[in-house]
Amino acid sequence: DAKTTQPTSMDCAEGRAANLPCNHSTISGNEYVYWYRQIHSQGPQYIIHGLKNNETNEMASLIITEDRKSSTLILPHATLRDTAVYYCIVRVAGGNNRLAFGKGNQVVVIP
């Protein structure tokens, strides 16, 4: 699976949109982009995933560049409960589709 690069940490203002970047320049055509987050002392929580089109659900939006080499997770109105480590993962479809988490991006939402 392709490797991803994220900031080690970032702060976001409560009530504002939080834009979380991820680089995956070696992504291949059959790899999806997945986002998970992990709130302290909890298991990872699935947020969203996509292949090449932008995706939106009740939690977030995922914007994937046309060349698929990077993506941005958007939390539209960050709350204090969004403070967590966010993981951007690329993964081949099917088979043993293990998740390669990396160290993630520690996002702190500030009042």
Add this chain to the structure above:
Amino acid sequence: GAGVSQSPRYKVAKRGQDVALRCDPISGHVSLFWYQQALGQGPEFLTYFQNEAQLDKSGLPSDRFFAERPEGSVSTLKIQRTQQEDSAVYLCASSLKNKGSARGHTDTQYFGPGTRLTVL
């Protein structure tokens, strides 16, 4: 509906003891994964089951680690002769694998809360 559950949530073991960690996946989920998360790190893959078959155990760090899922639902991760370096959070995840899925379909993994193992 009910999510993935794990027990116990916390386990303290003396070095050399054997431990067993349980995972109850979401009902009907065919695939089950175990991950290990050291302090300050992301989760690392240990092993994968499809139904009762253990299809990949390449992430198990040593032969002291053993996992089973005899009836294709509940899974147990056993660690024999625990060492201090085994201290970590052990996470279980399950996903619904649809054998008839279209090409390119992927399976979202849903995680349990984890078991924090501390070896003294």
